[in-house]
Amino acid sequence: MWTYLNGEFISKEEVRISPFDRGFLFGDSVYEVIPSYNNKLFLFDEHLERLKNSLSITNIPIPDSLKDLHPLMMELLKKNQFSNQAIYIQITRGVDPVRSHVSASTTVPTLFMTSTELETNPYRENPDKEGLKVELEEDMRWKRCEVKATTLLPNIIPFHREDKSDIDEILFHDGQKINEGSKSNIFFVFDDLIVTPPKEQNILLGVTRNYFLKRLLEEGFRVLEKEVKIEDLNKADEIWVTSSTKEIQPVHQVDNMVLPEKELDEYYWHKALKVLEEDLKGNC
Numbered sequence: 265m266w267t268y269l270n271g272e273f274i275s276k277e278e279v280r281i282s283p284f285d286r287g288f289l290f291g292d293s294v295y296e297v298i299p300s301y302n303n304k305l306f307l308f309d310e311h312l313e314r315l316k317n318s319l320s321i322t323n324i325p326i327p328d329s330l331k332d333l334h335p336l337m338m339e340l341l342k343k344n345q346f347s348n349q350a351i352y353i354q355i356t357r358g359v360d361p362v363r364s365h366v367s368a369s370t371t372v373p374t375l376f377m378t379s380t381e382l383e384t385n386p387y388r389e390n391p392d393k394e395g396l397k398v399e400l401e402e403d404m405r406w407k408r409c410e411v412k413a414t415t416l417l418p419n420i421i422p423f424h425r426e427d428k429s430d431i432d433e434i435l436f437h438d439g440q441k442i443n444e445g446s447k448s449n450i451f452f453v454f455d456d457l458i459v460t461p462p463k464e465q466n467i468l469l470g471v472t473r474n475y476f477l478k479r480l481l482e483e484g485f486r487v488l489e490k491e492v493k494i495e496d497l498n499k500a501d502e503i504w505v506t507s508s509t510k511e512i513q514p515v516h517q518v519d520n521m522v523l524p525e526k527e528l529d530e531y532y533w534h535k536a537l538k539v540l541e542e543d544l545k546g547n548c
């Protein structure tokens with residue numbers, strides 16, 4: 265397994281980073297996860313744009329190597345060989361001489377990348393597989409969730425409670441308003457209307473969310489960005505999650521509420537997955 269750190273490709277066993285790196289000390293860093301299919305990056309420009317936005321909001325300087333990001337990622341894909349991969353890129357504000365809340369003006373950002381095999385979405389191979397089990401949780405995160413920051417304690421703590429080992433995803437809500445998952449965006453279907461929370465809510469604007477919004481509209485589906493409340497959940501015919509690594513996956517159960525069943529062809533998540541699969545043929 266190969267990684268990339270500050271200008272060099274280094275094997276996973278040999279790569280080292282200082283504990284004085286602000287990413288380690290303060291979680292002072294941002295990241296992206298970019299999928300590749302058949303050795304081609306999918307929606308690279310959209311991920312790069314969001315990464316630049318995260319850097320700009322946090323005032324982390326743009327590393328020089330960012331201009332060569334595409335060829336560097338292609339080189340990493342080549343070295344790690346799997347035909348479908350998920351590339352992780354993290355940029356921290358860099359290594360300071362001493363721990364200080366205020367970074368030294370001379371500190372240069374750290375750029376780290378690694379990649380793993382992208383697991384095939386199980387709902388592609390077996391669309392009849394039972395959907396995900398998700399649980400609602402009050403959203404305790406900060407108010408700038410449009411930044412893809414590595415400070416993810418509220419996102420991961422729920423999975424580490426003793427009784428939560430069989431939970432696939434957590435759905436964050438602000439009072440009645442449902443925002444998003446801990447690692448995915450959320451879509452709801454009411455009759456033939458597909459709804460996802462708007463960007464004005466505290467969410468990460470998922471690249472996969474935006475892709476499905478655009479493509480489903482183009483394909484003639486009724487799609488709306490609109491808030492969904494907890495009290496609307498029992499009217500939902502379908503709920504799905506989307507992300508760069510999960511693509512699109514259906515939800516079976518929210519807390520104790522089980523979603524209604526339909527014939528496979530009637531599920532909108534399945535129609536959406538078909539759209540993605542067709543588009544990916546063009547990516548190959």
Ligand code: PDD
Pocket residue numbers: 297444445446447448449468469470471472473506507508509
């Ligand atoms: N997570 N919302 C949150 C909080 C996320 O962490 C993610 C992705 C998404 C979906 O974004 P996208 O479609 O751009 O992947 C939404 C990544 C995959 C992760 O943290 O590993």
